[in-house]
Amino acid sequence: MACAPPFRLLLLMVLVAPSQGTRLGPTSHLRYSRFLDPSNVVFLSWDFDLEAEIITFELQVRTAGWVGLGVTNRYTIVGGDLVVGGVLPDGHVYFSDRHLVGEDTLQEDGSQDAELLGLTEDAVYTTMRFSRPFRSCDPHDQDITSDTMRVLAAYGLDDTPRLDRERTFVKSIFLLQIVHPDDLDTPEDTIIHDLEITDFLVPEEDTTYACTFLPLPIVRKKHHIYKFEPKLVNHNETMVHHILVYACGNASALPTGISDCYGADPAFSLCSQVVVGWAVGGMSYQFPDDVGVSIGTPLDPQWIRLEVHYSNFRNLPGVRDSSGIRMYYTAKLRKYDMGVLQLGFLTFPIHFIPPGAESFLSYGLCKTERFEEMPSPLSQMNGAPVPDIQVYGYLLHTHLAGRALQAVQYRNGTQLRTICKDDSYDFNLQETRDLPHRVEIKPGDELLIECHYQTLDRDFPTFGGPSTTNEMCLVFLFYYPRNNISSCMGYPDIISVARELGEEAADSMEGMMAMNNVEWTPESIRKAEKACKEAQQTVIIKTIDETVENTTGWIPEITPMPRGPCLESWGGKVEPQDETPAGFRVAPGVLSAVGTATPWRLPMAALLFGQGAFSWLLATLQAGV
Numbered sequence: 001m002a003c004a005p006p007f008r009l010l011l012l013m014v015l016v017a018p019s020q021g022t023r024l025g026p027t028s029h030l031r032y033s034r035f036l037d038p039s040n041v042v043f044l045s046w047d048f049d050l051e052a053e054i055i056t057f058e059l060q061v062r063t064a065g066w067v068g069l070g071v072t073n074r075y076t077i078v079g080g081d082l083v084v085g086g087v088l089p090d091g092h093v094y095f096s097d098r099h100l101v102g103e104d105t106l107q108e109d110g111s112q113d114a115e116l117l118g119l120t121e122d123a124v125y126t127t128m129r130f131s132r133p134f135r136s137c138d139p140h141d142q143d144i145t146s147d148t149m150r151v152l153a154a155y156g157l158d159d160t161p162r163l164d165r166e167r168t169f170v171k172s173i174f175l176l177q178i179v180h181p182d183d184l185d186t187p188e189d190t191i192i193h194d195l196e197i198t199d200f201l202v203p204e205e206d207t208t209y210a211c212t213f214l215p216l217p218i219v220r221k222k223h224h225i226y227k228f229e230p231k232l233v234n235h236n237e238t239m240v241h242h243i244l245v246y247a248c249g250n251a252s253a254l255p256t257g258i259s260d261c262y263g264a265d266p267a268f269s270l271c272s273q274v275v276v277g278w279a280v281g282g283m284s285y286q287f288p289d290d291v292g293v294s295i296g297t298p299l300d301p302q303w304i305r306l307e308v309h310y311s312n313f314r315n316l317p318g319v320r321d322s323s324g325i326r327m328y329y330t331a332k333l334r335k336y337d338m339g340v341l342q343l344g345f346l347t348f349p350i351h352f353i354p355p356g357a358e359s360f361l362s363y364g365l366c367k368t369e370r371f372e373e374m375p376s377p378l379s380q381m382n383g384a385p386v387p388d389i390q391v392y393g394y395l396l397h398t399h400l401a402g403r404a405l406q407a408v409q410y411r412n413g414t415q416l417r418t419i420c421k422d423d424s425y426d427f428n429l430q431e432t433r434d435l436p437h438r439v440e441i442k443p444g445d446e447l448l449i450e451c452h453y454q455t456l457d458r459d460f461p462t463f464g465g466p467s468t469t470n471e472m473c474l475v476f477l478f479y480y481p482r483n484n485i486s487s488c489m490g491y492p493d494i495i496s497v498a499r500e501l502g503e504e505a506a507d508s509m510e511g512m513m514a515m516n517n518v519e520w521t522p523e524s525i526r527k528a529e530k531a532c533k534e535a536q537q538t539v540i541i542k543t544i545d546e547t548v549e550n551t552t553g554w555i556p557e558i559t560p561m562p563r564g565p566c567l568e569s570w571g572g573k574v575e576p577q578d579e580t581p582a583g584f585r586v587a588p589g590v591l592s593a594v595g596t597a598t599p600w601r602l603p604m605a606a607l608l609f610g611q612g613a614f615s616w617l618l619a620t621l622q623a624g625v
Contacts, residue, residue, distance in 0.1 A: 030058055031180045036153045037169045044069065044153065048134075048144075048176060050436065053567065055144050055175065056117070057083075058129040065156040067126050068098075068106075068163075071142035072152040072170060074403075074424060077163075078103060080152050081141045083114045084161045085128040087121035094159070095119060095130070099140040104163040111138035113567075126155075133567035143563075146176050146436075147424040172281075172426040178434040185289045187226070187330035193217045195245060195306050196231055196324025200258055202239065204317050207467040208310040211261035211268045213254040215303055216295050217329065224292025224337075227328040228276045229284030236321050241309040241468060242279040242397075242430070245325055246271040247301035247486075249545040254303055261307050262466060271305040273486030273544040274340040274476060276325060277395060279430035286328075287338060288392055288434070291480045294337040295329065301544070311468050339482035341389075343407065343489065344397075344449045345473035346540060350491040350508060351464025352515045353401060353471055354525045357455045361529055362473050363555045365537040366447040366488035370551050386483050391439040393478035394420040395432045399471050401462055402427060404452035407475045408558055411445050415559050419447075420475070432478065441479070447488070448556060449475050461515045484543045490553070492535035500531035 030045040041062045048055040059069045065086060072080030078100050085095040097114045098106040113136035118129040134144040142149075154168040195214050202208060217223070232240055248254060248271035255267040262269050275293055276285075287293075294300050308323055345351050345364035353360050371386045396405045406421035419439050441447070451473035455462055462471050494511035498504070501524065503514035518524055533555050541549045 028056070030056060031182070032175075032177060034171075034173070036151065036171045042153050042155065042169060044151070046175060050176070050178075053134040053564075054131050055134060056129065056131040058118075058127065059153065060125050060127045061153075061155045062124060063126055063155045063157060064121060065126070065158045066094075066161045067128050068152075068154045068161065069128070070099075070152045071144070072100075072150050073142070074150055074426070076103075077152060077168070077170065079140075080150075081109075082106060082152060082154065083128075083130055083132070085116065085119050085130070086126060086159050086161075087119060088159055093119045095128075097132075097138075097141070098161075100163070106161055106163070109138055109140045111136065111140075113138050113141055135564065135566045137566035137568060144175060145423070146174075147422045148172050148426045148429055149175050149424065151175070172429040174429070174431065174433060176436075178436050179288065181284075181286055184286050187332045189330055189332060190328050191217070191223075191330070193327045193329065194231055194324055195304065195327065196322050197258060197306060197308055198322055200308075200321050202236075202310050202312055202316075202319040202321055204312065204315040206311065206313055206315075206469070208312065209261035209466055210258055210308045210310065212258045212306050213248070213256070213271075213303055214306055216301065219296040219331075221331065222294060222296045222300075222333060223329045223331050224294060224334050225276075225327050225329040226292045226334065227284060227286040228278070229326050230278045230282070231324045231326045233321050233323055236319065236323065239310050239312055239316075239319065239321070240280070240323050241311045242277065242307075243309075243323060243325055244277045244307040245275045246305040246307065247273045247275050247544055248303040248305060249301070254305075261305075268305075270546065271303075271544075272342075272542055272546065273301075274342055275301075275304060276327070276340070277432075277476060278325065279395070279397060281426070281429035282395075282431035285393075285432040287334075287478075290335040291338040291392065292330075292334040292336075294482070309466070313468075336390075336480035337482040338478060338480045339389075339485075341477045341479060341485060342487035343447055343475045343477065345451065345464065346489040346491040347464040347466075347472050347474075349464070349512055350494050351471060351473065352512060353453045353455055353462040354515075354518070354520045354528055355455050355458040355460050355462070356520055357453065357525045358522075359403075360453045360455065360525060361533070362451045362453065363490070363492075363533055363537070364449040364451075364473055365490035365539055365553050365555060366449075366541075367539050367551050367553050368441065368447065368488070369444045370539075370541055370549050371443050371483070371485055371488075373549065386443055386485075387481055388440055388442045389479040389481065389483065391419060391435065391441060391477045391479045393432055393434050395430065395476040395478075396420070396422055396425060397430060397472055397474040397476070398425065398427070398451055398453070399468050400427055401453040401455050401458070401471055402451060402473075403454050405473070405475060406450050406558075407477070408448045408450065409439070409441065409445055410448065410556055411442065413556070415556070416445070418561055419477070446553065446556065448558070449473060450558060461518075461520075463512070463515075484545070485541060486544050487542045488539065490537040490539045492532045492537055494535075496535045497528065497531040501528060 030047040033045040036042040043060045045058040061067045068082040068084040070082035095116045097109045097112045101107045114130045114132045120127045259268045404423045407419040409416045498511040498514040505511035
């Protein structure tokens with residue numbers, strides 16, 4: 001009789017003591033998943049508990065060797081953390097929390113902060129499931145945050161953990177995605193409508209902004225758009241940088257055909273209120289069940305401007321494209337009509353970033369106190385002022401030099417909160433994200449956008465503009481109820497900035513040109529950043545009907561948000577150099593075995609039964625129960 005193929009299996013059934021939130025066990029369904037490598041060999045699933053601040057990963061790899069998963073930064077994997085595990089030929093498992101001390105060399109952490117939930121190996125896959133805190137007290141561990149995370153995965157063909165480039169992968173992922181699409185309602189009467197550029201010949205140029213005007217669906221009664229997704233032509237995906245849909249005022253006289261959005265004919269730049277937007281790295285997005293984009297009423301736009309940004313850096317000839325946005329809409333109405341508010345630094349012509357900058361901050365101010373003075377058919381219909389708005393989602397946007405963004409809210413001169421941020425921004429992962437809690441903005445609040453750039457690889461100033469090699473600093477807030485405001489953007493007095501840098505300028509254009517004359521050194525870069533921040537800002541507010549209102553203001557200080565306490569080790573010794581002054585908190589369900597707060601090494605019984613259950617059992621035995 002033929003022998004069955006070798007099969008080695010170990011499943012660690014973990015008993016979890018009661019704790020805040022819902023802890024995920026060895027067989028719990030994990031809602032999020034994706035491949036981490038181009039060959040679809042490394043598959044990651046994950047889920048998280050926001051209340052307990054615990055994240056659970058399951059890594060499945062087509063190998064009989066070791067597997068590893070962790071987090072690193074954008075510049076190097078050295079110093080990144082990696083949880084490593086595998087099954088030996090005799091069926092025993094190994095599992096440890098490590099970090100990279102070189103590009104291929106791992107060292108075990110003094111503090112073991114990952115809890116093993118399961119390790120299996122069969123004839124095809126090695127699968128490892130574990131949980132870890134968002135923030136441990138071990139500085140060798142990278143924090144899990146609401147930023148873009150650089151997820152590091154690696155594996156080997158045997159049981160000797162050592163990295164090699166062919167089997168090491170780093171992928172940018174937004175891990176703490178609050179709403180999963182499966183949690184949202186899909187109406188049975190859904191209708192699909194495509195807005196697309198038709199058979200457009202992409203110019204043999206680095207940057208092209210192609211615009212055309214298209215009608216929205218004609219419906220006899222009010223409907224809501226509740227979802228959108230990119231509609232990309234095969235083989236052209238890498239050429240399409242972003243797609244935006246702008247609502248047009250119904251009084252607008254619109255041109256026909258396809259043309260350069262910001263070229264010789266200014267009519268092709270009409271319509272500035274963003275309805276939906278997609279950028280490179282993003283996927284489909286479905287609005288929360290209580291909001292949608294209204295169509296079909298007299299107050300709703302009937303036409304839109306479709307803008308497609310192409311980056312044909314290889315100057316390929318003869319490329320034809322029909323990309324666009326696919327919209328899903330329904331007659332089943334939601335509670336609120338939503339809108340999109342564009343904030344940031346006015347892109348052109350004032351924005352500049354010095355070359356050779358390790359770090360350079362730009363600011364764009366919005367003063368909402370003028371919103372009520374803007375003519376609005378939406379408010380005039382019922383005689384009410386512009387209402388408070390509730391922000392539920394956001395999209396961040398810079399180009400290649402961007403490293404981080406944040407939107408900060410102020411009320412009566414006091415910093416209220418950071419609405420949204422990404423301290424690890426990735427140009428290749430621009431997606432609409434949900435806020436964990438809805439944020440209320442009242443008329444009179446100030447909104448400040450801060451963008452962080454790095455230009456160490458550049459020899460000349462970078463200016464704001466449409467090209468990918470130019471820069472932008474934009475935040476799109478998704479909110480309800482909809483009002484008439486399309487954008488609120490700020491820029492500094494560039495003449496005063498030029499003078500602070502020792503350059504004379506009679507007008508703004510001369511001030512910008514003067515940036516090419518500055519000898520850029522670390523000192524002059526810091527001086528330019530300070531001058532831009534301290535200069536008076538002009539704030540430009542625009543409505544859907546292209547009404548423009550200007551005001552002025554000053555950049556307020558941003559107080560950094562304090563980090564929360566770290567989570568005490570699951571087990572293992574915290575080395576003296578690993579201790580941090582930020583404070584500790586006890587891991588949910590963990591009781592000290594010796595009556596002190598000193599973390600302790602996890603014994604085999606804890607591996608077999610789970611640390612929480614083992615701690616409870618040990619404490620019970622010590623109490624004589």
